Amino acid sequence: MLVSFFCLYTHTSVKAQDPQFGVKAGLNYSSIIGDLTQGIKFRFSGHAGVFLEVPMTDKFSIQPEIVYSSQGFQFSSDLNAIQNNDPVIDQNDFRTNVQFNYLSVPIIGKFGLSDRIDVEFGPQFAFLLNQVTKIKDLDQRDGTTPENRTSFSGNFQLDYGAVVGFGIQLNEAFSVSPRFYFGLRNRLEGLEGSLQNYNVAVQLSANYQL
Numbered sequence: 184m185l186v187s188f189f190c191l192y193t194h195t196s197v198k199a200q201d202p203q204f205g206v207k208a209g210l211n212y213s214s215i216i217g218d219l220t221q222g223i224k225f226r227f228s229g230h231a232g233v234f235l236e237v238p239m240t241d242k243f244s245i246q247p248e249i250v251y252s253s254q255g256f257q258f259s260s261d262l263n264a265i266q267n268n269d270p271v272i273d274q275n276d277f278r279t280n281v282q283f284n285y286l287s288v289p290i291i292g293k294f295g296l297s298d299r300i301d302v303e304f305g306p307q308f309a310f311l312l313n314q315v316t317k318i319k320d321l322d323q324r325d326g327t328t329p330e331n332r333t334s335f336s337g338n339f340q341l342d343y344g345a346v347v348g349f350g351i352q353l354n355e356a357f358s359v360s361p362r363f364y365f366g367l368r369n370r371l372e373g374l375e376g377s378l379q380n381y382n383v384a385v386q387l388s389a390n391y392q393l
Contacts, residue, residue, distance in 0.1 A: 203236040207360075209388035213254035217380040218371065222260075226280060228253035230386065236293070246291040252309065254384050255282040280317045283337070283382070285309040289346050299352040307346045307364060311337025342368050342382055355392075362386045 208231040214223055232250030239245060257280045287309040295301045318331040348362030366382035 200238055202238070203392045205234050205236065205390055205392040207232055207234060207248070207250070207388045207390040209386060211252060211254055211384050211386050213382065213384035214256040215370065215380055216383050217369075218378040219380060222258045223256050224258060226255055226257040226282075228255065228282065230287075230388070232287075234390070236392070242295045244293045246289075246293055246303075248287070248289045248291065250287045250289065252285045252287045252384075252386075253282055254285060254382060255280065257281065276320065278319045280319070282315040282317070284312045284315065285337075285342065286312055286339075291346065293350060301350045301352075303346065303348045303350050303360060303362060305346055307344055309342040311340040311342065313337050342366055342370075344368065344382065348386075350390075358390045358392075360386075360388045360390060362388070 209229065211228045211230055212225050213228060214220075214225040230250050230252040232248055232252075234246050234248040236244050236246045257278060260277045260279065287307055289305060289307040291303050291305040293301045293303050313334055313336050315332065315334045320331070344364055344366035346362050346364050348360055350358055350360045352358045362385075364382070364384040364386065368381070369378075370380040370382065371378040
């Protein structure tokens with residue numbers, strides 16, 4: 184399906200000039216927002232993928248991408264507070280990292296503000312490959328052990344949202360693009376009540392056009 188998606192854009196680009204294929208990689212700073220997020224913090228991770236920029240006019244182009252993206256969140260917990268049901272104690276004995284590994288498909292519209300800067304915006308669809316949870320005992324010097332790590336399939340669960348950011352052209356081949364992603368699919372959909380919870384991420388990519 185994804186291969187067909189790129190083939191479709193390649194065929195469409197016949198009407199435009201100079202489509203550009205490229206690769207990209209960078210950092211994610213992600214978390215979740217909404218209900219049931221007390222104590223949740225952002226975490227650093229990464230992403231990498233490919234893109235095809237298809238110019239439509241002198242100022243506007245469309246850029247579909249296929250990106251492996253690691254998102255998620257982290258939180259710390261206090262063993263004594265849990266055992267004694269005492270919210271005052273705050274030793275943070277354990278740090279839990281929850282990692283969502285997605286295959287993301289952003290479809291970015293790029294509007295040029297100048298020869299070197301453009302505004303980027305568009306929808307993003309993502310399919311959850313797996314979820315990995317790592318629990319680190321902060322009292323242990325050797326850090327995370329295999330017994331602290333669990334992983335299960337994401338069954339390609341769909342996440343979708345909106346992307347907005349900038350592209351900064353450094354030279355003919357290299358560019359950087361800071362972006363913000365805001366999920367629009369409620370992660371708690373289906374639970375009782377009206378709880379809402381969404382993925383968010385700040386991304387910084389380095390891009391190379393081949």
